[in-house]
Amino acid sequence: MATKEKAKPVEASRNGGAEPLGGLAKEQLHLMLYQMLQGRRFEEKAAEAYAIGKIGGFCHLYIGQEAVAVGAFAALRPDDYVVTAYREHVQALVKGMSSREVMAELYGRRDGSSKGKGGSMHLYSSKVNFLGGWGIVGGQIPLGTGVAFAIKYKGEDKVCLCFMGEAAVNQGAFHESLNMAALWKLPVIFIVENNRFGMGTAWERASSLYDISQKAAAYDMPSAVADGMDVLDMRRVTLEAVDRARKDKIPTLIEARCHRFMGHSMSDPVHGVYRTKEDVEQAKARDPIHTFIVQLRDGGVLSEEELKAIDERVQAECEDAAQFADQSPEPGIEELYTDVYRVENEHGRLFFDRKNRLET
Amino acid sequence: MATKEKAKPVEASRNGGAEPLGGLAKEQLHLMLYQMLQGRRFEEKAAEAYAIGKIGGFCHLYIGQEAVAVGAFAALRPDDYVVTAYREHVQALVKGMSSREVMAELYGRRDGSSKGKGGSMHLYSSKVNFLGGWGIVGGQIPLGTGVAFAIKYKGEDKVCLCFMGEAAVNQGAFHESLNMAALWKLPVIFIVENNRFGMGTAWERASSLYDISQKAAAYDMPSAVADGMDVLDMRRVTLEAVDRARKDKIPTLIEARCHRFMGHSMSDPVHGVYRTKEDVEQAKARDPIHTFIVQLRDGGVLSEEELKAIDERVQAECEDAAQFADQSPEPGIEELYTDVYRVENEHGRLFFDRKNRLET
Amino acid sequence: MAVITYREALNQAMSEEMERDPNVFLMGEEVGLYNGAYKVSKGMLEKFGEMRVVDTPITELGFAGLGVGAAMAGLRPCIEFMTHNFAILAWDQIFNSAAKVLYMTGGQYNCPIVFRGPTGAALQLSAQHSQALEASYSHFPGLKVVTPGTPADAKGLLKAAIRDDDPVIVLEAEMLYNLKGEVPDGDDFVIPLGVAEIKREGGDVTILTHGKMIHIALQASQKLEKDGVQAEVVDLRSLRPLDLETITQSIAKTNRAVYLEEGWTYAGIGATIVATLQEESFDDLDAPILRVFQADVPMPYAKGLERAAKPSADRVVDACNRVLYRNER
């Protein structure tokens, strides 16, 4: 079967597969809707906070891509691992990080998941195995491969989802990692979020081959294409790969076709020479949340009241997260020198620094 | 046609193609035989010199792979470029460097092609466009791609052959370079010399996919497999790629299947746990020089006298090269600080060094 | 003299050199259609076309090496790294190829290439995006390194770098791109490599620095002036070649010095200058040379922590006072 998979990319059917609504129970479907809405509202809040300077640095929004994370994670067990890049707020939330600790991290406060030392691009949680948040394009690919190596080494049956944007596919790290993952049969699923743009560069201007899933053939690795705007399709395709990884320790490359509704980061334009207004509009017309709501309504598992309730819960939660973050204190100056080394050896000088820095 | 090429790797016919002896004139055939013998004898001499300490450092012999260079270069014009790795003595000679300047470089002498500063792994000649000799595995691949970029930029109709060992294929530089070459349509031919071993690691232990030529599909690039033990087949396959690059600026990936008769370098074992004695013997049974001699004899274009004459000429030339190298003086101590910078700017200190070094 | 931004100065330098020499081209991520991640190459694609203003895939090692190969084949590439933090992926090609080509070929092939882009910290970009890497580059012979801190220096030094026949690393800064300043007119305004500039004269203490830190040094000198201390601010501008003459002359005058740099000090630029000066100006020094630099930690994200981690004018003032043995602690 793995061999069949290798032969040609799985053609993703454009619905949740054979069973209606992926054969999921109402509770799970509502949870997924909740997660998508939570991600959307959370980032809208973050955008507001960024606009008034409460959040600094780079801030990359996931708006439009929510179905990818929610669908993919619906195929995971809580103890599975996730490694990803810098567009990761929503992935962090869906993996189980609290909106409070994430928002506080964006604000750079003491109660943030990294005590305010990491910021928007560097979210992590050892509690939920979210090894998150990396800023060097492609840098997380070998890391995710290493997590899968550790899983196999320890004889566990966990898997690791390793996310990347399509532009990261051109990095040497992608090539080196996929070869090792296939050669050593590591339980890792590489999910390429193909939103067609790397900052201002369209994929066709950066790669000589459009179909990313076909690149798996160079490593004799199974691959699949998923509709990243359809949370059920995303879950179905990921589930096949996760099973293969968990049971047979076979890695998979998944291309999730999706759309970025915003600019690359808060400081980049949504459209311009590099992308037409129409393109953005067409993308927004396929809003994954709207699509899912319609699917649920048609399936008769979502009433107006239920939707309203979920949305209100999400709104309240994001409000609370923002207030919590705002009230959380800045990290103390003494934190500057903590977490540089886990062990400050008894002997010798570790910091080549003016001793009085903390005083001045 | 390029598209057809892309579809599936060209299956290399195991002879010189339709026409007998590749339709080559006797003179050219004799030149090719001369080049193969010259390479063989030159390296046998180098091995002797290494054994008695006249050559130092690392020394990687090409013995067994002569047909790859001779066949490939027979498809080139003198003004075409070649970029390669550290196993390059024979490639340097066939591209047109003199056995004297190459041997003198191996000896580390003033008359060496790099004045003795480069040594065995770093042979170059601006006279014959041999941009040769690089020691970081995979490092030459972006360089060869850049040479092809320059050719296209200047509107020339030259091509660049970029050689690498099969183990270099796993480096990120390979992936990044092939994508750019295909994306920008650069006149470069990547020739992978698959001698099955990277030092002591067999290819199947280092790559999840055995057929290297298939990796071209990941870049939508034409590819071909050549019998690297058959100089005529090597020429035929390279010629197709060179034409495509020269006329249509389309790059090609060629996998040249060949065998290493010696150990990785002079200081490595020919066989051992990593490679059986039988494997080496079987390889030697397919000696490319012997094979070619038989082809020429059967074709009725090589008499015993002619063979003897060529071999004597080669022997004499290698003798002369060794003597020349031996008599060439060591580079003067003042050479230490030359060629670090082409321009020593009028102002400021460029070398942070004790001024009296040359005295002590 | 026109008043333009540091960004415009770089754009002018590249555009003028590309008009002057058809072999000069610009390559990097987003340099074309997007007009540059920081808009440094604004309008250049339109002006010079796709062959000379080349948008690359995100593949730093690959296009840096491609540039070196192109340089060996006769072109003069100007390679932009979106930031030098990402160039670490390409360091093998810079240190093992570009810096060594001329030597390993015995002078047959030189490598006229420029690797440019911002370095150091901007605002709250955290650890992976805030590294000042000049020391890492300066360590390797075969490379030249410049760090323009003003629009005029940006234009003059980048033009010199592009005209130079060796690999030159040009270190810019996000925080400087909007900085305005007077820049001499004329295509032939070139600042030779290896010439420091005294950005402020003073006789009491010498503040040695480079790159965007010169502005911190100038702030510090103003604070010191209120205190009756006249600091001389020496902007090295070029780290390799290095204008030691100007430095030693200033120290012969002030007998006291402080080195201010943005990056870490272990194996840093300041350490090198200090070690060289204690050797070559030993008798001119009345006090040790103190160094001011980034906290020896990865750059934190939080505003307050980042501020504390960066070198500040107050710290420079404090260091100057200490080498002057004033208000000792």
Place this chain on the structure above:
Amino acid sequence: MAVITYREALNQAMSEEMERDPNVFLMGEEVGLYNGAYKVSKGMLEKFGEMRVVDTPITELGFAGLGVGAAMAGLRPCIEFMTHNFAILAWDQIFNSAAKVLYMTGGQYNCPIVFRGPTGAALQLSAQHSQALEASYSHFPGLKVVTPGTPADAKGLLKAAIRDDDPVIVLEAEMLYNLKGEVPDGDDFVIPLGVAEIKREGGDVTILTHGKMIHIALQASQKLEKDGVQAEVVDLRSLRPLDLETITQSIAKTNRAVYLEEGWTYAGIGATIVATLQEESFDDLDAPILRVFQADVPMPYAKGLERAAKPSADRVVDACNRVLYRNER
């Protein structure tokens, strides 16, 4: 105490730690079936099997990053680079991932990993294969760096590195692998990081050095002794953490010092130590601290040129005489 080679000492260190902790594994090129390019891991594949002694493709960036990910997931990787020259390809993962994980995660994930392999020049391997890269590593906070120069130090420091919960760079040398020396018995012979060792006592001048240069320093001290000069040889052993106490104590005694290192001096280790000492031992120094190091050029291939480019005992003797103001030039 058994007399074993530096190579055997490293092998013992890894083998003992792998027996002690099932999460420790060795990964790198040729470490398994081929028994190591320099035979350091001889017999380990047989002993520990393919999961714990892993032969990699030639893909330094990839397996270095894989190691960091594995460390975050609870393993303790020992990554071998065939030489650190090739590790430059992996520096992004070492500087941007390993060195910053703990900080960026706010202490949630540490990175207990060792990156080891030979550095510096062997014999006539020329420019790309002869670089001493300790300064480049020491520059980055988050990393620890050790440079064992004897079999005992090799075993003791590598064991400490493997047991340490932070990333540690271990810099070995081809030229030392065959060196024999006494090594204390027992699995628990560990040399703590950050402790220098006085390899030879003397009261006239201090030779500060690290790694394989200690042997050049000892040669020099013998030549000086014939001349009636007693040199003290201080082997730093660990560059980060750095035992400044032992260094300053020696200088307080001799008032004169020379720093000997194998690599380049610009942004080098010696420069850092000198700058630190002129600050912290200013009044103890009767002369500038001179540095002896590699010629500031890429390493040439030719025998004579290479010899001239490397630091030599004669140059150390000369430097010592100069700080002692003897036979001035």
